[in-house]
Amino acid sequence: METSSFIHPAIGFLALAAVLPFLRGQWWNWLLPAPAVLAVFAVFTMTPGDHLTLHWLGQTLLLGRVDKLSLVFAQVFAVMSVAGMLYAMHVKDRGQHIAAALYVSGGFGCVFAGDYLTLFVFWELMSIGSTFLVLLNRTRESVLAGFRYFLYHTAGGLLLLAGLLLRYKALGTWEFTAMAPSANAPLYEWLILAGFCVNAAVVPLHAWLPDAYPRGTVTGSVFMCAYTTKTAVYVLARGFAGWEILAAAGTVMAVYGVLYACIENNARRILSYHIVSQVGYMVAGIGVGTAMTLNGAVAHAYAHILYKGLLFMGTGCLLYAAGTAKLDKLGGLAARLPWVMVLYMVAALSISGMPVFNGFISKTMTITGAAEAHRTLVALGLEIAAVGTFISVGIKLPYFAFWGGKPTDNDRVLAPIPWNMYAGMSVLAVLCILQGVAPSILYAYLPFEVEHPYVPWSVWHVLQSLLLLGFSGLAFYLLRKVITPHEGLNLDVDIAYRAVGTGALRFVCRPLAFLDDRWTEAYRTGGLRGLMGIALGSVWFDRQAIDGVVDGSARTVRGIGGLGARTQNGSLQDYLGLAAFFALCVFGLVWYLG
Amino acid sequence: MNLDLALLVPECAMLLLVAVLFVQALSAGPASVAAHRWLPLGALAVTAAAVVALPAEGMLLWDAYKVDGLSQFFKLCVAGGFCIAVLNATRQPTLEEGKRADYFLFLGVSAWGLMLLASSAELVTLYLALELSSYSLYVLIPLRGRTREGAEAGVKYILFGAAATAISLYGLSYIMAAHQTTYIAALAARDWSWAASPTAVVGLSLFLCGMFYKLALFPFHFWCPDVYQGSSNETAAYVATLPKLGAVVVLVRLAAVLHPGLEITTAIAWLGVLSMTFGNLCALVQKDVKRMLGFSSVAHAGYVTVGLVSGTAEGLAAAAFYALVYVVMNLLCFWVVARVAVDGRNLVLSDLNGLHRRSPVLAFALGVGAFALVGLPPTAGFMGKLFLITAAWNHGYNWLVIALALNSAIAIYYYLSLVRHAYTEPDENTSLPAPDQSAFSLGGAVALAAATLVLGIVPSPLFEKAVQAGMALFG
Amino acid sequence: MNGLGAFLERQRELRGAWLKALYGVLAALVLLNLFVGPHEPHFGLDAYPGFWALFGLVVGVLMVVIMKRMVQPVIVRREDHYGDV
Incomplete structure (x- = not known):
């Protein structure tokens, strides 16, 4: 019988945040990946079970609920934190690192929370950390965006708080367990669902995402794209699996996101709308609720963190080097930033679901699962979204950023990109390819038992993906003049807020x-x-x-x-x-x- | 006969010290090491021996000498107090050079007598130990240059003491007549009510007069202010503190006899309340610092009786604890007085003016001592009074407890006048030379002030010891 | 510009060849689709060969045209519409 071991991965990050203001000298940048490495170690050595039970003010709090679902999310969070910290190592502003560390520790805390009180505390910690990641960009635009972001997330947090307090009054427990889907679900369950959906950027509660993420710091947005929404996916998977409304909402999100992405100009805003779309896949999978779609949602979350992180890193490099992320201002950079382009394309092909990359082994699981559960509309919507994804992120973004029909721009001044940014990107790129080629390293961690395991590498699946993607690419080529991005702000539901x-x-x-x-x-x-x-x-x-x-x-x-x-x-x-x-x-x- | 030397470690250590001092006093020459150089270390060694001997238990010398938790506790207190008093007395401007060794010799004999007093389980032994400690002190009082005040104080001390101890012996004879035994253990089992044996009650009351004289309880306190004022500052430091410990330990032992409700106990309670009130009222108008501290000793003796009459182990422990913190607080005040009066004079209140500028550390230490004597938290004085009050409440003497509280309020005036003069009064021209600001002086002041505060914040270890000792008496 | 950059630069000149390669691959995939099909069709229609190819092309074209030509003109505003740029 092995001894039970649990090191909360958040500890390293909290310690970093506490210690960083007091360190002197130049060397502290090298300290940054340390808590991430510790987190990886912790995740791979922890044993399932309920750890870290605290008794506080007469309530029992569970800080370390380790089971397959939380373990897989914690694993990808840990891996992402290594890449993210590597990517951010060159930043001299300590405030950004402290904000990122608090944010990541909030993510870990939410994943391991066994009760709503703990969840709420870490939820709010994440909210604060991410707000600072936007604010610390220190431009007028970012400060205003950060303010709106914080207001909105506080409102979402209050919905969550109201729900969990009403739930305690009704049930007398804080325990965070699954809630059975039903038409007459009590009010508190809807409130909690609403609170979770704010963070998951469910349409129509999603407008904060494309508003804030493009305006975050270069390295901050990399962190943000991974943790807030995926923590929301985790809590939805834990609490609301099988809720019908999520299936519909997820499909809507998936299509809505790509539709906006087709007409956006700012590269990071395109990616932000894509987060909405991809999370839509996951939310739909959770809504459908069969073992395969739930597994698909989890696998997709895992893969998404990796390739979305890489996408934001790539566009972050563009922003860092060229000073802008607006596609109409970029172009002709492929020859000058070739590795950025290559690493970006790895992620772009991953997100599109190209075989050999990890999107292929995760996206299709959800779609297949939905089809097998006879949810035709959901499957159809997700396939439409796949087309749109490839067109906007897979081709449009890199085409207009790196080529754009313009010759190589040798006159533009590009800031040299530090080695750690390339290192961070490489880590994620390798993992994307590795998972795509050997899907069992991901599938081994999926929490739900399926009757027959999903085999992505079948001739038909490969062929279908290639057909879909190939002809979508053809569509892009034919309409490349139509889809050219122009400067402008597309109104979204945030006019209401x-x-x-x-x-x-x-x-x-x-x-x-x-x-x-x-x-x-x-x-x-x-x-x-x-x-x-x-x-x-x-x-x-x-x-x-x-x-x-x-x-x-x-x-x-x-x-x-x-x-x-x-x-x-x-x-x-x-x-x-x-x-x-x-x-x-x-x-x-x-x-x-x- | 049962003479187990292992149980007598502190006494033997002290006796050894006294012996060396004796030899040195007889053969003092230019080659010998001056007593005040090695004596503090010796006293420290005796304190260490007392610490080591804390768990000793046994009966010696035909059950006349009892070594138990209470006696060892008090021996440790005496050894510690002796150490501090010796340190204080190493700088004594009014003592002739040639008389130093003698001075310390008698100081040591007195402390030795107090140690014997702590372990006396039988009235005659007790009387002998009392006399031993008193006689050595009689010699020390006049050793103050060649002043008249010293001689006058010495005479008063001797004669008053002689009268008190004579009455005490008379009372002892009545007790022997009434109960045919002088062993305290046996006496505890006898009947002490007025109705049953008035002879014994009269005898005990007279015997206790000797103890009350040592403790300076009203009405046997009249020597106290005069003797403090007349003797040198350093001698007064010793006289004000350690003999009180001896008196308290005897009273604690005898308290096993004094059940609440008995006439004896009520008499002691009345003496206590008169003592506190009279002492505090008289102190209000004093100008000489030592005289004021003398009257305050009278008041504190009254406070101690509150614990004695309660009849519970906690009450006795509170009385023992209060005696200890009283010694510490007083040693602190006398330390500051001795350091401020560098030429050995008697300080008046106006001599303290502007002390906070002349020596902020000493002024602060004096402040701590004054607050402790008043009984303000977080000092040891507060804790001592708190223990007394909680132990004595609801045991039949609630009026005494209320009197304690009221008297503490009255006492605030004169204790705080010390602080007032040190901190707020303007420093007009005084002929007083600058206070001693050496590391020795400041270090000692800080250490004693720290001890006062520590005992006030963390009293439990010592108090638990005292409670255990108290329970052993009853159990 | 490093070796990879120079390589990419050269490929721009070979644009035409790359395009021809793309068309060839797409044709081959459609051909393959005639022989390989899904054992469990999702919608029923997708058992037919060429379905996914058509799906990708049509959906892609419709999406871009509708969004860019019809929807965006309605919802687009100045960058500074809300006053926070």
Whole structure:
């Protein structure tokens, strides 16, 4: 029987965040991958079970629920953190690293949380960490975006909080378990679902994602693309597997995301809409709820973290080197940034589902599972999304970023890309290829048991993927002039939130501020003077009346003391006499009266 | 006969110290090492011996000498107090050079007598030990240059002491007549009510007068302020502290006899309340610092009786603990006084003016000592009073506890006047030379102040020991 | 520009050849589809050869045309529409 072992992977990151402000010198950058390596080690050595039970204020909290589902997510989080920290090693701004470390530890905490309280704490920690990853970009655009992001996520967190508190009141437990899908689910389950869906960027709650992620720091967005949404996928998989509404929502998300991605201009915004789309696959898989689709959702999450991270790293390199991520401003860079292009294409082909890369072994599982469960519309929607994915991320983005029909741009000044960024990208690229070629290394960790295992490498699957992708590529080629990106902002559902915000400001905040000003005036003229008057009266009373009594009594006591001290007159006979006299008095009185 | 030397380690160590001092006093010449150089180390060794001997248990010398938790606790306190008093007395401006060894010799004999007193389980042994410790002190009081005050104080101490101990012996004879035994263990089993044996009650009351004289309890306190004022600062430091320990340990042993409700106990309670009140009232008008501390000793003696009359193990432990913290607090105050009065004079309150500027460390230490004597948290004085109050409440003497609280309030005035003079009064021209600011002086002040605060914050280890000792008495 | 960059630069000139290769591969895949089919068709229709090819082409074209030509003109605004750029 092996001893149970559990090191919470968040510990290393929390320690890094605590220690980093105090380190001096140049060498601390090398420390950054350490907690990530520790996390990988922890994940691979931990034993399943319930660890780290805390008793706090009369509640039992479970910080270390390790089972197959949490283990697979923790594994990919750990691997991603290594690549992400490597990628971010060159950044001199400690604040970004601290924010990233807190953020990642929040992700780990959520994955291992066995109860809603712990989940909520780490959920909010993630929210704060990621807000700073946006804010620390330090441009006006990013600061405003970060502010909106934080407001929105706080609102989502409040939905979650309301749900979990109502649930505690109804059920009396904080335990985080699966909730059975039903038409009359109680209100708290819907609230919790809503809170989770905010983080999962379910349409129509998704607008924060394309608003904030393109405006984060170069390295921060890499972290953000992996953790917030995938943690949401994990909690949905844990709590809401089989909920019908998720199947519909997921399909909508998948198609909606690629539709917007086709018309966007900013490379990172395209990728952000793609997150919505890909997470849609996962949410649909969770909604359908069979073992194969759930496994598909988990496998897709795993693969997605790897290739999405690589995609953001690639576009991050473009942003870092060229200073912009806008496709209409880029082009003609393939020859000058060849490795960035190659590594980007690895991820692009992965996300599209090209055989040999890991998207192929994960996406198709979900679609097949949905079809086998006779959810034709879901499968159809996901296939449409696959076409759109390849067109926008697989071809459009790299084409216009690296070629764009322009000759090689030798005049543009490119900042040299540090080695660690290439290293981070290479780690992920290798893993993408490795998983694609040997899918069992991923499948071994999938949590749900299927009747017959999914075999991706069959002739038909390869052929179907190649057909689909090949002809989508042909479509792109034919329409390459139509799809050329132009500068512009595409309106999304965030017009609704902004309207709520401006409306609240105009109809609630300003009138209240006006009333508050009037009240303060009244306070100052009327209330304050009255208060001072009372104070003066009290002082007079204290000085004349109370002090008089107290001082008088003190003087009296001292006077009595003076009288008593007269007995000490220095003459020994008097002393002996008085001693005998008083002793006899006391003893006598006690003996005869006592 | 049962003379097991292993049980007598602290006494033997002390006796060895005294013997060396004796030889040195007789043969003092220019080649010998001055007593005040090696004595602190010797005293430290005796304290270490007392620590080692803490768990010793046994009866010696035909059951007249009892070694138990209580006696070892007190021996440790005496050894520690002796060590600090010796350190204090190593710088004594009013003592002639040639008399140093004698001075320390008698100091040592007195401390040795107190150790014997702690273990006395039989009244005659107790009396002998008492006399031994008192006589050595009688010699020390006049050793203050060639001043008249010293001589006057010495005479008062001797004569008052002689009278008190004579009455004590008289009372002892009554006890022997009434109960035919002088062993405390046997006496505890006898009936002590007025109705059953008035002779014994009178005898015990008279016997206790000797103890009360040592403790400076009203009305046997009249020597106290005069003797403190007359003797040198360093001698007063010893006289003010260690003999009280001896008196308290005897009273604690005898408290096994004093059940609440008995006339004896009520008498002691009345003496206690009169003592506290009288002492505090008289101290209010004093200007001389040592005289004020003398009257405060009278008040504190009253506080100690609160624990004695409660009749429970916690009460006795509280009394023992209070005696110990009283010794520490007083040694602190006297240390500061001795260091401020570098020429050995008697300090008056106005001599303390501006001390916070002349020596901030000493002023702070004095402040800590003053607050501790008042009984403010987080000092040891507060803890001591807290233990006394909680132990004595609801055991039939609630009026005494209330009196303790009221008296603490009255006492605030004169203790804080020490602080007031040190911190707020303007420093007009005084003929007093600058206080001693050496590492020795400041280090000692800080150490004692730290001890006061530590005992106030973490009293449990010592208090638990005292409670165990107390329970052994009852059990 | 390093070796890979130079290689890519050269391939731009061979653009035509690459395009021909692409067409060839696509044709071969369609041909293969005549012989290899799914054992469990998802929609029923996809058992037919060439279905997925048509699906990819049609869906792709429709998506791009509808979004870029019809939807975007309606929803596009200036970059600075909300005032936070």
